[in-house]
Amino acid sequence: MAHATVEWTANLAGEFDLDALMRLIADEMRLRSDGVFPVGGIRVRGYRVDDYVIADGTCADDGFINIDIKMGVGRSNEFRKAFFTALFDSVKASLSDVFDRRPLALSIYVEEAEGWKHNSIHKRLKG
Template identity: 35%
Template sequence: MPHFIMEYSANLEDDLDIPGLFEKLNETAIGTGVFPIGGIRTRAVRCDHFRIGEGDPDNTFVHLTAKVGSGREPEVLKAACDKIFETFTQCLQPTFDKRWMSIGFEMIELHPERNYRMNNIHKKLAEKK
């Protein structure tokens, strides 16, 4: 973890460099030292049906959710959130400067007893060392 899920309005399709944005988000998440590399997932969901504000078709949105495992100190998560949001907004700034845009970010800590995972990527990364 984290699992990054970015939802965005379809009218932003031509303005976003999603692979470049995801590369920077993953680098930032790794750079925090808080999250295991093998647990990071990043994906985008294009929203073809949306209405923003008063309904102006030129309005846009991007919302990033980070789902993280439980057990970290709140201060550690807050510091990671600050860095991730800074990277996210820096990447989106050129679009924000030319479009009507709402940018959001939320980190959600998953329940420790109702979150199931199976992942052998950690093993692969350990074997590479």
């Protein structure tokens, strides 16, 4: 399991390619985790945030992109540090033009989560 939720402020509409960002995250999880994240458990979703206040609230151009990632318990600290540092660097690089054009805050938060799930996508991927 690796689920990522991308939250982005409405004032960034048209400023970046959300589909490309979500694909980048999914591809990193799929291709660069050495199988730590089962492909059938990867989920990436995006939510536009219409109501927000950033910093002192005086700059309408201030925006943020926050990525929350939930993953199952048990990945080593070494893996977590290496993988998520590389992911953050990839995401940051993909948004470099946005950083050049406007005030933007980027964050990634990672949480281990224990949960119950049922998933027949794994079966499809094996077949």
